[in-house]
Amino acid sequence: MAKVLELALDFEVQAESVRQKLSRRTYSLLDAFTAIDKYDQGFILLDDLKELLDENGIFATNKDVNLLVDIFKKNDVHNGKISYSEFVKELSPKSIRIY
Numbered sequence: 001m002a003k004v005l006e007l008a009l010d011f012e013v014q015a016e017s018v019r020q021k022l023s024r025r026t027y028s029l030l031d032a033f034t035a036i037d038k039y040d041q042g043f044i045l046l047d048d049l050k051e052l053l054d055e056n057g058i059f060a061t062n063k064d065v066n067l068l069v070d071i072f073k074k075n076d077v078h079n080g081k082i083s084y085s086e087f088v089k090e091l092s093p094k095s096i097r098i099y
Helices: 002-023 029-036 046-055 062-073 084-091
Strands: 043-045 081-083
Touching (some): 062 081, 062 084, 081 084
């Protein structure tokens, strides 16, 4: 059980590091969301994420992509869609610490 907690904490520290780095980029999260939402639907679908990963040479199974969506959705009803607010909430820094 302690190992699982340690892994979860390590993952969150790494995720926060990525959030901090993203917050220093010159493009906005809206730009990123719009680039992924190629069909201007107002949300990101599983297929959109899969396509993005494939285009960037990242092999991900459908299960992997579903887990990624779950990270964005947290405890919301899983409808396979990531809204802009969910996207921003997950990718915005959670702490004031700069990594």
